[in-house]
Amino acid sequence: MSRFETDAIRTQLERTQFLEHSNPLYLTSSFVFEDAEDMRASFAEEKERNIYSRFTNPNTSELVEKVCKLEKAEAGYAFATGMSAVFSTFAALLNSGDHVVSCRSVFGSTHTLFNKYLPKWNIETSYFKVDEVDKIESLIQKNTKILYVESPTNPGVDILNLEALSKIAKKHNLLFIVDNCFATPYLQNPIKFGADLVIHSATKLIDGQGRVLGGITVGKADLIREIYLFSRNTGPAMSPFNAWVLSKSLETLPVRVKQQCKNALKVAMFLEEHPEIESVKYPFLKSHPQYKLAKKQMRYGGNVIAFKLKGGIEKGRNVLDKIKLCSLSANLGDTRSIITHPASTTHSKLSLEDRKETGITDGLVRLSVGLEHPKDIINDLKQALK
Numbered sequence: 001m002s003r004f005e006t007d008a009i010r011t012q013l014e015r016t017q018f019l020e021h022s023n024p025l026y027l028t029s030s031f032v033f034e035d036a037e038d039m040r041a042s043f044a045e046e047k048e049r050n051i052y053s054r055f056t057n058p059n060t061s062e063l064v065e066k067v068c069k070l071e072k073a074e075a076g077y078a079f080a081t082g083m084s085a086v087f088s089t090f091a092a093l094l095n096s097g098d099h100v101v102s103c104r105s106v107f108g109s110t111h112t113l114f115n116k117y118l119p120k121w122n123i124e125t126s127y128f129k130v131d132e133v134d135k136i137e138s139l140i141q142k143n144t145k146i147l148y149v150e151s152p153t154n155p156g157v158d159i160l161n162l163e164a165l166s167k168i169a170k171k172h173n174l175l176f177i178v179d180n181c182f183a184t185p186y187l188q189n190p191i192k193f194g195a196d197l198v199i200h201s202a203t204k205l206i207d208g209q210g211r212v213l214g215g216i217t218v219g220k221a222d223l224i225r226e227i228y229l230f231s232r233n234t235g236p237a238m239s240p241f242n243a244w245v246l247s248k249s250l251e252t253l254p255v256r257v258k259q260q261c262k263n264a265l266k267v268a269m270f271l272e273e274h275p276e277i278e279s280v281k282y283p284f285l286k287s288h289p290q291y292k293l294a295k296k297q298m299r300y301g302g303n304v305i306a307f308k309l310k311g312g313i314e315k316g317r318n319v320l321d322k323i324k325l326c327s328l329s330a331n332l333g334d335t336r337s338i339i340t341h342p343a344s345t346t347h348s349k350l351s352l353e354d355r356k357e358t359g360i361t362d363g364l365v366r367l368s369v370g371l372e373h374p375k376d377i378i379n380d381l382k383q384a385l386k
């Protein structure tokens with residue numbers, strides 16, 4: 001069995017008659033049939049082949065196969081965005097009247113899905129805080145179907161114990177679904193800890209160069225089959241072009257992410273010593289409340305740092321205005337370092353109460369460390385904090 005770095009590169013399409021070295025791009029909306037019988041048998045799924053790119057396409061299938069290898073998953077499906085992966089997974093697997101238990105600290109739009117859209121179909125969500133894992137069992141009802149978490153969380157970079165959570169899910173016959181976006185398949189494989197499904201926003205570190213959007217769900221084959229059928233009929237599929245870009249991106253995922261994690265640790269250590277900083281959270285800093293768990297679950301600490309400035313929102317805006325090198329942008333995981341203020345941007349739709357519960361205070365800043373020289377990133381922060 002080959003290793004992660006090799007699978008990330010050598011999982012590729014069969015060569016065409018041109019014997020190309022790099023994967024071709026199949027920009028075609030449909031595929032042709034040999035004859036009427038071939039057409040019938042293809043639609044009847046008696047043979048595995050491409051019919052129409054809303055269903056499958058060679059580029060998206062190749063990307064899925066690669067991510068499955070990297071996540072040790074049986075099957076998967078690729079979506080236009082991370083949110084279409086999240087939405088389609090829930091829509092395909094839940095029925096009206098079902099119930100979800102989720103960690104309170106989830107991506108802003110996932111929170112909106114749970115609070116605004118799933119209730120339209122009579123699906124309610126109960127939440128536990130990152131430090132209330134012992135409360136989960138009391139939230140489980142007869143109609144609970146899914147236990148959902150992110151780890152590390154966005155933007156607080158809290159760590160949840162995936163093994164312990166999967167045991168709770170198994171005991172109560174729930175599907176355990178993990179958004180593994182912040183860790184990427186390189187840093188953490190939730191399936192190893194018992195997850196049934198793993199979701200990625202490929203927009204972040206998987207592309208890692210700020211070019212395309214994408215999402216992917218991988219995991220148990222019978223669940224993926226339901227998700228595939230839902231997607232085939234409702235249309236959130238990833239474009240072949242984005243799949244082609246993302247498959248290339250994966251070839252360099254290990255080197256990029258490893259270096260970004262090393263840079264992030266250096267920046268986090270600098271911030272921890274700075275007098276203008278109230279607190280710093282980074283999974284591989286000894287001061288992180290779940291440092292030991294992070295070390296057990298993850299290969300490196302990730303590229304995102306959450307820190308709190310002394311002086312709240314005014315100070316936060318002031319520092320952001322003085323930043324020169326790091327970009328003020330909503331993305332993360334890019335080669336370029338990106339700094340954001342979650343309370344006024346990505347998580348602004350959360351109520352004040354929800355923001356308080358998830359630790360998204362006005363002074364919280366999220367820094368996605370890129371691949372610039374760490375000394376230049378530190379110097380930029382230094383001058384802005386002055």
Ligand SMILES: *Cc1c(COP(=O)(O)O)cnc(C)c1O
Pocket residue numbers: 081082083084107150154179181182201202203204213214215
């Ligand atoms: C960005 C993000 C998403 C959504 O992904 P998009 O590609 O922007 O739709 C979901 N989960 C997490 C943790 C994210 O950071």
